[in-house]
Amino acid sequence: MNAPNRMGHQTIVYRNTPWITATACAAGPREAQGPLGDKFDLVADTPDFGQESYEQAEVALLREACRICLDKADLGEKGVEAMLGGDLLNQIMPSSLAARSLKIPFLGMYGACSTMSEGLLVGGLLVDGGYASPVLCTAGSHYATAERQFRYPLEYGNQRTPASQWTVTGAGVALLSLPDPQVHPLAKLTRACMGRVVDMGVTDANNMGAAMAPAAAATLCAYFDDTGDTPEQFDRVITGDLGYVGSELLLEWSDKMGHPLPRERMMDCGLTIYDPQQDSHAGGSGCGCSAVVLSSFILPKLQSGEWRRVLFMATGALLSPTTSMQGETIPGVAHAVVIEGVR
Amino acid sequence: MGAAIWMYLKVFLVGGLLCVLGEVLILKTKFTPARILVAYITAGVFLSAVGLYGPLVSFAGAGATVPLTGFGHALAQGVLHAVQENGILGAFTGGLTATAGGITAAIFFGFIAAVLFRPKPKT
Amino acid sequence: MQNSSSKQDRIAEYKALIARITPKSKLAVGCWRAFWVGGLICVFGQTLIDYGRASLKLNQSQASAFASIVLVFLTAALTGVGVFDQIAKYAGAGTVVPITGFANAMVSPAMEFRPEGFVLGTGAKLFTIAGPVLVYGISASVIVGLISYFVR
Numbered sequence: 001m002n003a004p005n006r007m008g009h010q011t012i013v014y015r016n017t018p019w020i021t022a023t024a025c026a027a028g029p030r031e032a033q034g035p036l037g038d039k040f041d042l043v044a045d046t047p048d049f050g051q052e053s054y055e056q057a058e059v060a061l062l063r064e065a066c067r068i069c070l071d072k073a074d075l076g077e078k079g080v081e082a083m084l085g086g087d088l089l090n091q092i093m094p095s096s097l098a099a100r101s102l103k104i105p106f107l108g109m110y111g112a113c114s115t116m117s118e119g120l121l122v123g124g125l126l127v128d129g130g131y132a133s134p135v136l137c138t139a140g141s142h143y144a145t146a147e148r149q150f151r152y153p154l155e156y157g158n159q160r161t162p163a164s165q166w167t168v169t170g171a172g173v174a175l176l177s178l179p180d181p182q183v184h185p186l187a188k189l190t191r192a193c194m195g196r197v198v199d200m201g202v203t204d205a206n207n208m209g210a211a212m213a214p215a216a217a218a219t220l221c222a223y224f225d226d227t228g229d230t231p232e233q234f235d236r237v238i239t240g241d242l243g244y245v246g247s248e249l250l251l252e253w254s255d256k257m258g259h260p261l262p263r264e265r266m267m268d269c270g271l272t273i274y275d276p277q278q279d280s281h282a283g284g285s286g287c288g289c290s291a292v293v294l295s296s297f298i299l300p301k302l303q304s305g306e307w308r309r310v311l312f313m314a315t316g317a318l319l320s321p322t323t324s325m326q327g328e329t330i331p332g333v334a335h336a337v338v339i340e341g342v343r
Numbered sequence: 344m345g346a347a348i349w350m351y352l353k354v355f356l357v358g359g360l361l362c363v364l365g366e367v368l369i370l371k372t373k374f375t376p377a378r379i380l381v382a383y384i385t386a387g388v389f390l391s392a393v394g395l396y397g398p399l400v401s402f403a404g405a406g407a408t409v410p411l412t413g414f415g416h417a418l419a420q421g422v423l424h425a426v427q428e429n430g431i432l433g434a435f436t437g438g439l440t441a442t443a444g445g446i447t448a449a450i451f452f453g454f455i456a457a458v459l460f461r462p463k464p465k466t
Numbered sequence: 467m468q469n470s471s472s473k474q475d476r477i478a479e480y481k482a483l484i485a486r487i488t489p490k491s492k493l494a495v496g497c498w499r500a501f502w503v504g505g506l507i508c509v510f511g512q513t514l515i516d517y518g519r520a521s522l523k524l525n526q527s528q529a530s531a532f533a534s535i536v537l538v539f540l541t542a543a544l545t546g547v548g549v550f551d552q553i554a555k556y557a558g559a560g561t562v563v564p565i566t567g568f569a570n571a572m573v574s575p576a577m578e579f580r581p582e583g584f585v586l587g588t589g590a591k592l593f594t595i596a597g598p599v600l601v602y603g604i605s606a607s608v609i610v611g612l613i614s615y616f617v618r
Binding site: 154 | 476480483488551571577579581
């Protein structure tokens with residue numbers, strides 16, 4: 001027996017279609033040189049953003065993105081009933097420190113790079129159920145802090161492999177609230193699909209796309225099976241940060257699972273945020289990748305009516321330095337939300 | 344003059360080939376650079392101890408001593424020499440004595456660099 | 467049982483797919499770059515040894531140590547100003563295998579973890595990458611020393 005607002009195995013239906021009423025993003029200088037650079041609300045001139053450490057810079061980017069979003073919605077901190085956010089660092093400290101300076105009840109999220117869609121999924125439930133509105137959903141990452149935690153010191157001389165990805169320095173936030181005739185929304189949430197943790201035995205921490213692609217395929221298959229939708233009913237099926245390798249693997253693997261995806265309707269945030277000439281190898285990654293692209297590229301297209309309906313599915317590689325060193329394989333997870341234009 | 348050029352050519356070839364071996368190991372096996380360093384120094388110690396590395400050093404000079412295998416060679420020769428001089432105590436003092444310069448320099452200059460510089464992401 | 471073997475099959479199939487799609491590093495290019503940069507670093511080391519012997523009147527092992535110290539110093543300086551990792555990105559094992567790789571492996575974490583303090587950051591993390599080199603190199607040398615003592 002399904003719960004009343006469930007569809008099939010993994011899919012949720014939002015009865016009250018929570019609105020996305022405002023969004024903002026802040027990013028670093030490398031991201032600003034990319035194709036979306038002129039669409040960011042705030043660009044840090046330097047990777048340290050004038051802070052003492054790169055961790056503090058990550059906090060500042062998140063905090064500023066939240067502030068700009070609240071300004072756009074003409075809301076004070078007191079007006080927001082919950083904040084859901086996460087990042088890649090141990091104990092999601094950057095999100096907690098950003099929340100410390102905003103007087104909003106805070107629920108920490110961790111889904112590695114899938115955090116933005118996980119936050120929208122859960123935040124949408126809080127709004128839909130009438131438990132909180134508005135709700136601020138946040139995700140951020142920083143190249144320098146992720147490198148030192150998961151890989152090597154910045155000045156360590158190693159060669160990146162062609163499949164490796166570049167962690168995005170940036171933060172993206174979105175404000176969800178109950179539909180309100182006084183407000184002009186950007187878009188609305190109609191459904192979501194909670195992902196299962198999928199592990200296909202990948203151990204190469206330099207090939208995250210390969211670790212995450214099976215989880216992305218599993219969530220897409222579950223969504224299409226649960227709802228009877230087809231990929232053609234979406235303007236874009238958007239993945240978070242599969243990069244070049246993961247995107248190709250997703251196409252092949254979904255086909256094998258019986259749900260072929262039309263290449264022209266697929267989009268990956270990791271392949272959107274950088275120019276191929278920026279030497280980011282297989283593409284961008286990190287919690288901030290999908291969050292920044294959602295805020296600066298996807299939501300504006302839904303607001304303008306250029307796109308009517310997208311499946312936004314950020315993907316996460318669930319590894320820690322400890323489990324990697326112990327030889328554990330890298331599981332992946334992907335959560336999807338259906339975002340539709342309102343006009 | 345010709346002898347000097349021949350010497351430098353030997354240094355270049357042997358040093359370069361030791362690096363090529365490392366590159367092949369990195370690209371074709373699961374060796375990370377950190378494991379390369381460990382493998383090279385350990386291999387250098389044992390090759391030197393059984394008398395195989397010494398001739399390469401005589402042949403190629405810095406081409407054999409600058410790579411990390413040469414570091415292992417210095418450890419092994421230091422230890423063998425010290426055991427002859429001081430007996431069993433030498434097994435514990437000889438290695439570091441022979442390599443003190445490089446290790447101390449790496450620690451000290453590492454510390455100084457940390458005082459003077461901040462790491463930067465390249466854009 | 468049936469189920470687990472089909473899962474194994476799917477994993478094997480997926481691994482084959484990864485191997486087909488993932489772009490490979492170019493072996494020939496990588497080897498050439500490692501060769502000429504690594505070779506050149508060794509030639510520079512030889513000039514330092516020759517200089518030490520001729521001008522500073524050092525013996526062979528002193529001259530060798532002198533060359534090591536200068537190479538380590540230059541690596542530290544280039545690492546500090548953010549140039550070494552750019553060279554290493556090009557040269558790969560060409561900078562890892564010479565003593566420059568050892569030096570960079572000490573200097574870069576020392577810089578990286580300075581925000582965690584000079585003692586537990588710089589002081590402790592200095593050895594995170596290069597520490598194993600000392601552990602295994604020194605341990606191997608002690609074993610060699612003990613064997614030579616008892617076998618003699």
